[in-house]
Amino acid sequence: MIVAKGKPLEEIIEAVKDSQSILVAGCNECVTVCEAGGSKEVGVLAAALRLYFQNQGRKVQVGEITLQRQCDREYVSQAREEVEPYSVVISLACGVGCQFMAEEYATLPVQPGVNTLFMGGALERGVWSERCQGCGNCLLALTGGICPVARCAKRLLNGPCGGSTGGKCEISKEVDCAWHLIIERLKALGRLEDYEKIIPLKDWSTDRAGGPRKVVKEEVRL
């Protein structure tokens, strides 16, 4: 999933404090799972904003809506009647959803309510960890299912650097050395000889280096 983290309330208040009416818009997908922008977080932020304006003695309408997906024009456009009466939207979806809202409602200011961080998964309740950087050219088959692009601080493709100590990365004792994990995994798979194979220079043009990316699947287009 895409993992995001709520922006500090003070920052959000600063961004919308002069608004006349505010819609807090959540998303039922990734940000619900990572507890940053689902209907629950929408309720909390909207209640906090209402309290803020009440304390200022101002009557500002703060509405709540949670779309099935903000990264999908069909769902975003369906909310037109609920969205358009407001003077500003705070999107608690990831950066994609926030942009889709802004594109759909071109004359309505859309403020991000979360910082979108990475593609990852939950290690335990309340802890999420990065697993993919969307480099566009997956190497996982060569590395035992552990990604050196996302999990090695240096994105090394052929073994660990000199900073790997006791299975940990030199940047932090809390960060696993991806190559240590890869070697352990290849050992467990009985494929340690794969470690000897040199991974050639990676074509980074499929990564962000090639500019904004797009996927077109002709067979499913209408």
Added chain:
Amino acid sequence: MRLSYPVHVRVIRVPCTGKVDLVHILRAFEKGADGVYLVGCMEGSCHYEQGNFRARKRVEQAQRLLEAVGTGGERVQMYNLTSGEAPKFAQYAREMSERILALGPNPAKLAAAAGQGQAAQGSGKKGVA
């Protein structure tokens, strides 16, 4: 025991303090409550194991949010007692009540009253003109 505690404390019964969500606390203030406190079981003796720990975290979160919006974090508090400690229940009610009386009303109510006062003054001036 028939103990007495301040009359303006309104008790809302929940199956466990773990049932109380952050948004419930915030909505209480939105609706005009001057303070909110949760009374849970002793830490370590929750029937649902984690309920009162979760409640404490939510209270702390509510304190931070209420501080940020200008209501004041000290208006929310978590207390713990056992089911056999009725005198403590009454004592906590008095403690919280005294704290809130010292802090004064929910700032939102003061702001609304000030707004109404200004509106009345404004319309009065209009009448004179």
